[in-house]
Amino acid sequence: xxxxxxxxxxxxxxxxxxxxxxxxxxxxxxxxxxxxxxxxxxxxxxxxxxxxxxxxxxxxxxxxxxxxxxxxxxxxxxxxxxxxxxxxxxxxxxxxxxxxxxxxxxxxxxxxxxxxxxxxxxxxxxxxxxxxxxxxxxxxxxxxxxxxxxxxxxxxxxxxxxxxxxxxxxxxxxxxxxxxxxxxxxxxxxxxxxxxxxxxxxxxxxxxxxxxxxxxxxxxxxxxxxxxxxxxxxxxxxxxxxxxxxxxxxxxxxxxxxxxxxxxxxxxxxxxxxxxxxxxxxxxxxxxxxxxxxxxxxxxxxxxxxxxxxxxxxxxxxxxxxxxxxxxxxxxxxxxxxxxxxxxxxxxxxxxxxxxxxxxxxxxxxxxxxxxxxxxxxxxxxxxxxxxxxxxxxxxxxxxxxxxxxxxxxxxxxxxxxxxxxxxxxxxxxxxxxxxxxxxxxxxxxxxxxxxxxxxxxxxxxxxxxxxxxxxxxxxxxxxxxxxxxxxxxxxxxxxxxx
Amino acid sequence: xxxxxxxxxxxxxxxxxxxxxxxxxxxxxxxxxxxxxxxxxxxxxxxxxxxxxxxxxxxxxxxxxxxxxxxxxxxxxxxxxxxxxxxxxxxxxxxxxxxxxxxxxxxxxxxxxxxxxxxxxxxxxxxxxxxxxxxxxxxxxxxxxxxxxxxxxxxxxxxxxxxxxxxxxxxxxxxxxxxxxxxxxxxxxxxxxxxxxxxxxxxxxxxxxxxxxxxxxxxxxxxxxxxxxxxxxxxxxxxxxxxxxxxxxxxxxxxxxxxxxxxxxxxxxxxxxxxxxxxxxxxxxxxxxxxxxxxxxxxxxxxxxxxxxxxxxxxxxxxx
Numbered sequence: 001x002x003x004x005x006x007x008x009x010x011x012x013x014x015x016x017x018x019x020x021x022x023x024x025x026x027x028x029x030x031x032x033x034x035x036x037x038x039x040x041x042x043x044x045x046x047x048x049x050x051x052x053x054x055x056x057x058x059x060x061x062x063x064x065x066x067x068x069x070x071x072x073x074x075x076x077x078x079x080x081x082x083x084x085x086x087x088x089x090x091x092x093x094x095x096x097x098x099x100x101x102x103x104x105x106x107x108x109x110x111x112x113x114x115x116x117x118x119x120x121x122x123x124x125x126x127x128x129x130x131x132x133x134x135x136x137x138x139x140x141x142x143x144x145x146x147x148x149x150x151x152x153x154x155x156x157x158x159x160x161x162x163x164x165x166x167x168x169x170x171x172x173x174x175x176x177x178x179x180x181x182x183x184x185x186x187x188x189x190x191x192x193x194x195x196x197x198x199x200x201x202x203x204x205x206x207x208x209x210x211x212x213x214x215x216x217x218x219x220x221x222x223x224x225x226x227x228x229x230x231x232x233x234x235x236x237x238x239x240x241x242x243x244x245x246x247x248x249x250x251x252x253x254x255x256x257x258x259x260x261x262x263x264x265x266x267x268x269x270x271x272x273x274x275x276x277x278x279x280x281x282x283x284x285x286x287x288x289x290x291x292x293x294x295x296x297x298x299x300x301x302x303x304x305x306x307x308x309x310x311x312x313x314x315x316x317x318x319x320x321x322x323x324x325x326x327x328x329x330x331x332x333x334x335x336x337x338x339x340x341x342x343x344x345x346x347x348x349x350x351x352x353x354x355x356x357x358x359x360x361x362x363x364x365x366x367x368x369x370x371x372x373x374x375x376x377x378x379x380x381x382x383x384x385x386x387x388x389x390x391x392x393x394x395x396x397x398x399x400x401x402x403x404x405x406x407x408x409x410x411x412x413x414x415x416x417x418x419x420x421x422x423x424x425x426x427x428x429x430x431x432x433x434x435x436x437x438x439x440x441x442x443x444x445x446x447x448x449x450x451x452x453x454x455x456x457x458x459x460x461x462x463x464x465x466x467x468x469x470x471x472x473x474x475x476x477x478x479x480x481x482x483x484x485x486x487x488x489x490x491x492x493x494x495x496x497x498x499x
Numbered sequence: 500x501x502x503x504x505x506x507x508x509x510x511x512x513x514x515x516x517x518x519x520x521x522x523x524x525x526x527x528x529x530x531x532x533x534x535x536x537x538x539x540x541x542x543x544x545x546x547x548x549x550x551x552x553x554x555x556x557x558x559x560x561x562x563x564x565x566x567x568x569x570x571x572x573x574x575x576x577x578x579x580x581x582x583x584x585x586x587x588x589x590x591x592x593x594x595x596x597x598x599x600x601x602x603x604x605x606x607x608x609x610x611x612x613x614x615x616x617x618x619x620x621x622x623x624x625x626x627x628x629x630x631x632x633x634x635x636x637x638x639x640x641x642x643x644x645x646x647x648x649x650x651x652x653x654x655x656x657x658x659x660x661x662x663x664x665x666x667x668x669x670x671x672x673x674x675x676x677x678x679x680x681x682x683x684x685x686x687x688x689x690x691x692x693x694x695x696x697x698x699x700x701x702x703x704x705x706x707x708x709x710x711x712x713x714x715x716x717x718x719x720x721x722x723x724x725x726x727x728x729x730x731x732x733x734x735x736x737x738x739x740x741x742x743x744x745x746x747x748x749x750x751x752x753x754x755x756x757x758x759x760x761x762x763x764x765x766x767x768x769x770x771x772x773x774x775x776x777x778x779x780x781x782x783x784x785x786x787x788x789x790x791x792x793x794x795x796x797x798x799x800x801x802x803x804x805x806x807x808x809x810x811x812x813x814x815x816x817x818x819x
Binding site: 042139140141142143144184185186187188189191198199201202268269318322323324348408409410449453456457459 | 537567568569570573574577603604606649650652657658659681683684685686690692693694696697699700712713817
């Protein structure tokens with residue numbers, strides 16, 4: 001019950017008017033930068049650090065947390081409305097969300113994402129408050145071999161993003177895996193596939209690829225079809241708000257998404273992307289409306305959005321409990337803590353409880369503020385879709401270019417954006433799914449590095465993959481997930497023959 | 500840099516002025532500092548701390564920080580050398596990691612092309628083991644490395660970085676073959692710290708600050724620091740018979756082709772910065788050690804460290 005009293009005390013810290021104001025400024029800034037691709041919460045916190053230097057430590061850390069949560073919200077708005085994921089974690093949201101928006105269901109898509117984020121953020125923050133110490137013990141036990149096994153599970157389940165043809169899906173995935181090889185090899189420091197271009201040494205930026213394939217590719221595709229058949233976008237068809245059925249179809253994905261997002265976010269190398277993919281593929285498997293997937297299924301928005309926000313809270317577990325920054329934003333928040341001479345870690349909970357619990361309490365408040373801010377804006381956002389198509393897509397192109405240059409001011413980066421745009425156009429034209437390319441780029445390098453680390457530690461013995469209980473379990477799950485669909489298909493055929 | 504960020508900066512500076520950071524009338528010059536890394540890292544923090552101290556101490560009227568991330572600074576230095584030539588108002592933050600990165604990336608641009616100004620900060624490396632490890636001190640670790648370097652796994656930062664070089668030097672110092680070390684690079688301190696805490700590796704190496712709170716909480720045991728002299732609580736490796744001294748330093752350099760007067764003016768500004776109480780306060784907050792070294796002494800140090808690094812990187816097979 002100690003945690004409960006501490007939390008109650010934290011609430012009294014967080015609802016001081018000044019701290020409320022900091023939280024509000026934080027969520028507003030966060031939403032604004034989340035909307036712009038390339039300018040993420042990490043950069044914003046970095047820019048604000050020197051300014052907040054003389055402010056009260058509690059207040060500015062609360063503001064940073066608001067920026068972090070706000071960024072997660074903002075990224076999904078553009079993903080749904082204009083198919084431009086503000087960050088890689090919003091990619092899964094764009095898959096179904098943008099289809100919904102095009103079918104006039106942008107309102108419910110934005111609403112389920114806002115409410116889902118709220119639900120997931122609230123549950124995950126509760127998890128942060130009560131489970132952090134236990135979870136951290138578990139998270140630290142996760143070794144390279146276990147991460148590799150987790151990647152295997154992710155690889156098996158991404159087939160859900162493949163669309164209808166496995167061959168086309170695998171082709172896309174392998175394009176992504178090949179792009180993932182570009183750059184300095186993390187284990188030996190040698191350059192691979194960089195062709196002497198120094199900008200390629202750091203590899204292909206995920207946001208550049210995602211924005212190029214999704215946004216630029218789509219703009220080119222729409223332009224090419226314009227004289228053949230004009231797609232008429234209806235900003236609103238049916239209700240602007242979620243119907244009773246939407247609620248019914250959303251609540252389970254929210255909870256499942258949270259269950260994926262929070263624990264994986266708490267893993268030091270877990271990240272936000274993997275839980276969103278896992279959530280997407282789970283929802284696709286479990287849905288009662290499989291025919292809607294690929295054409296705007298609300299479960300495909302609700303689940304990944306919840307997973308995305310829950311993982312944001314998960315990231316704070318190792319940050320607060322161990323002082324481990326596991327994302328760029330968390331690293332900036334750590335720098336923020338250190339600026340005030342505070343060292344997050346095992347001692348912070350004991351030494352400065354009012355600060356830790358004030359932060360956790362203000363996460364609840366930031367979450368509520370985001371919901372209150374975002375729901376009324378839904379009606380305004382969907383009006384964006386009423387903009388005539390040529391204007392809208394021209395705007396998207398400007399937006400995508402600006403975001404890319406802001407993240408990495410270089411000609412090479414812009415050229416890549418253009419090249420990925422053309423690739424996205426061709427893939428759409430010839431009916432190849434684009435999501436697996438991005439999935440390959442994200443998962444490929446992690447899987448490779450973790451496998452090689454595991455083998456390096458075990459002095460080359462592959463049995464290490466089966467000796468760790470976590471890894472063995474995850475590999476078994478991956479194997480079952482791989483074989484089960486075939487086995488079921490075989491059984492059905494067998495049954496059909498008997499009839 | 501996009502209009503958006505420029506706008507953002509102006510807003511930020513205005514806010515800073517409102518918040519009571521307004522510079523005094525003493526300010527004379529405008530400076531541009533490039534951090535050849537993404538926001539948030541050590542070089543970026545150094546650049547932004549310099550900005551803060553230079554303006555609050557009234558040593559510069561305005562200071563603008565730009566970020567050019569990529570490949571351990573290789574991208575930034577290329578842009579700096581080509582774009583700032585002869586410009587006496589531009590500085591670039593750099594550090595030991597860049598020395599190694601330029602070598603491993605076979606960068607066409609080298610540090611010789613810049614004008615060295617001063618070394619500012621340094622952080623010593625710390626070697627730690629999990630609290631329940633049988634290894635108690637540097638002697639035990641040295642014996643294990645000597646017995647079979649491949650069986651001792653090390654977690655640290657990127658390949659070819661200061662952590663990697665320190666491990667190679669450790670092997671060399673105890674008489675083991677540095678080409679046989681089993682060094683496992685992790686991206687970012689968080690991930691390697693988790694691997695050490697989880698007991699996945701024999702030992703870990705990084706800047707002391709990275710491990711401080713874990714050591715105090717009793718979860719990690721400090722084996723030794725790469726300082727010349729330690730304290731009873733914090734022994735140095737050297738005092739324990741392992742002849743290894745290395746620091747992850749950060750410095751500023753100016754553009755190529757600047758005049759002697761321009762160099763003098765910049766050196767004087769940085770000298771005043773290094774001796775200001777504002778800078779001292781920042782060093783204390785961030786836990787950075789003052790490693791101020793300027794003029795010819797710094798140029799000599801830079802050349803020496805580059806040579807030593809080249810030798811080590813060649814011996815571990817990263818530079819051919």
